[in-house]
Amino acid sequence: xxxxxxxxxxxxxxxxxxxxxxxxxxxxxxxxxxxxxxxxxxxxxxxxxxxxxxxxxxxxxxxxxxxxxxxxxxxxxxxxxxxxxxxxxxxxxxxxxxxxxxxxxxxxxxxxxxxxxxxxxxxxxxxxxxxxxxxxxxxxxxxxxxxxxxxxxxxxxxxxxxxxxxxxxxxxxxxxxxxxxxxxxxxxxxxxxxxxxxxxxxxxxxxxxxxxxxxxxxxxxxxxxxxxxxxxxxxxxxxxxxxxxxxxxxxxxxxxxxxxxxxxxxxxxxxxxxxxxxxxxxx
Numbered sequence: 001x002x003x004x005x006x007x008x009x010x011x012x013x014x015x016x017x018x019x020x021x022x023x024x025x026x027x028x029x030x031x032x033x034x035x036x037x038x039x040x041x042x043x044x045x046x047x048x049x050x051x052x053x054x055x056x057x058x059x060x061x062x063x064x065x066x067x068x069x070x071x072x073x074x075x076x077x078x079x080x081x082x083x084x085x086x087x088x089x090x091x092x093x094x095x096x097x098x099x100x101x102x103x104x105x106x107x108x109x110x111x112x113x114x115x116x117x118x119x120x121x122x123x124x125x126x127x128x129x130x131x132x133x134x135x136x137x138x139x140x141x142x143x144x145x146x147x148x149x150x151x152x153x154x155x156x157x158x159x160x161x162x163x164x165x166x167x168x169x170x171x172x173x174x175x176x177x178x179x180x181x182x183x184x185x186x187x188x189x190x191x192x193x194x195x196x197x198x199x200x201x202x203x204x205x206x207x208x209x210x211x212x213x214x215x216x217x218x219x220x221x222x223x224x225x226x227x228x229x230x231x232x233x234x235x236x237x238x239x240x241x242x243x244x245x246x247x248x249x250x251x252x253x254x255x256x257x258x259x260x261x262x263x264x265x266x267x268x269x270x271x272x273x274x275x276x277x278x279x280x281x282x283x
Contacts, residue, residue, distance in 0.1 A: 004078035114171025173199030197243030
């Protein structure tokens with residue numbers, strides 16, 4: 001497998017260099033597009049001069065049009081049969097792409113593959129493998145009811161000792177390996193999202209094509225979350241709220257009874273203002 005990686009940077013700092021060096025150490029990497037969303041002039045020049053690798057293509061988007069737009073533009077600049085979308089705060093190992101390749105190529109139905117993302121202590125992020133956030137599941141997760149027997153939430157639990165690949169509805173866009181033909185058939189990421197929920201959207205549309213989404217839980221990748229979002233917590237809160245509502249309106253609102261739609265919209269706004277209040281308090 002030859003892989004083209006797309007990394008979208010937004011003031012990630014020193015982690016960006018670590019991420020790129022780790023990617024360049026993977027033998028499967030054929031191309032690497034670094035899409036820079038609005039860094040200061042000269043902010044990453046020294047880093048790229050140090051790396052000086054012919055596989056790196058730099059693409060500057062000064063206006064910061066969002067994650068989905070940046071990913072699509074980066075993907076269009078590459079040719080490899082597989083695409084890897086990787087957040088700059090994800091720290092892969094030299095064998096990560098090889099291990100993902102082994103899983104992906106073993107099942108021709110796999111179009112999207114993720115890994116088990118962890119924090120520094122090894123705890124697995126619930127976004128690593130998810131179900132579609134249908135209204136009942138989203139409500140159960142928001143209220144914590146998915147911890148009770150008989151309630152199904154959005155998150156799919158990955159056992160600590162899991163080794164075998166697991167099929168699900170969606171994986172995290174922080175690390176998402178996808179076949180180019182599937183990405184093109186789905187018309188890439190929906191650019192109506194600025195950030196958040198665009199990965200759920202892409203996975204759902206790929207599955208609607210009759211293809212499958214899997215996670216390789218044996219492949220663990222440390223994800224240092226929130227590095228970029230700390231710079232603009234209010235903007236991130238609004239973007240997440242807008243993304244989830246766009247997803248609901250696009251896929252599930254038409255089949256949801258209007259009283260429940262009203263409750264969902266009210267609940268979403270309540271969560272937004274709670275997030276904004278928390279962000280302001282932390283400042």
